[in-house]
Amino acid sequence: VTNRKRHVGNDVVHIVFVEDPKVGSNGAGMISGEFCFVTIFVIPIRDASIVRVALQLREGLDDKVKQTLKHLVGTTMMPFNVSSNFVRQLAIRADLACRSAVQDRLGLFSNWQERLRQIRNLERYAESKPR
Numbered sequence: 001v002t003n004r005k006r007h008v009g010n011d012v013v014h015i016v017f018v019e020d021p022k023v024g025s026n027g028a029g030m031i032s033g034e035f036c037f038v039t040i041f042v043i044p045i046r047d048a049s050i051v052r053v054a055l056q057l058r059e060g061l062d063d064k065v066k067q068t069l070k071h072l073v074g075t076t077m078m079p080f081n082v083s084s085n086f087v088r089q090l091a092i093r094a095d096l097a098c099r100s101a102v103q104d105r106l107g108l109f110s111n112w113q114e115r116l117r118q119i120r121n122l123e124r125y126a127e128s129k130p131r
Helices: 024-030 063-069 080-106 111-128
Strands: 013-017 038-045 050-057 074-079
Touching: 013 080, 038 080, 050 063, 050 080, 063 080, 074 080
Parallel strands: 013 038
Antiparallel strands: 038 050, 050 074
């Protein structure tokens, strides 16, 4: 996970729109990636007027991440016209939960936290250097 920031597009949450309802949300193994913790499947039902939104966790996650995300796991049926907002909010919540669960293992996880640490180091260097 420490190399995550080196690879653009390696997100912890993937959203998949499944056009073939026969595939369903069983296609989680088809999506590869080292960093994907959560996959959200959007599956149209009955002429795309209703969609099924299913959130699944990647197999092999540690218990802390599973515990943090377990309240988001499940399947919901809803009208298509409201599904985009629901999926967006679900993805944001899943991303925040993943980041908070992983943060303890990595220390500083966010870019702004690392930048702040570097700025503080520069300030100490400037203060200690004689003029």
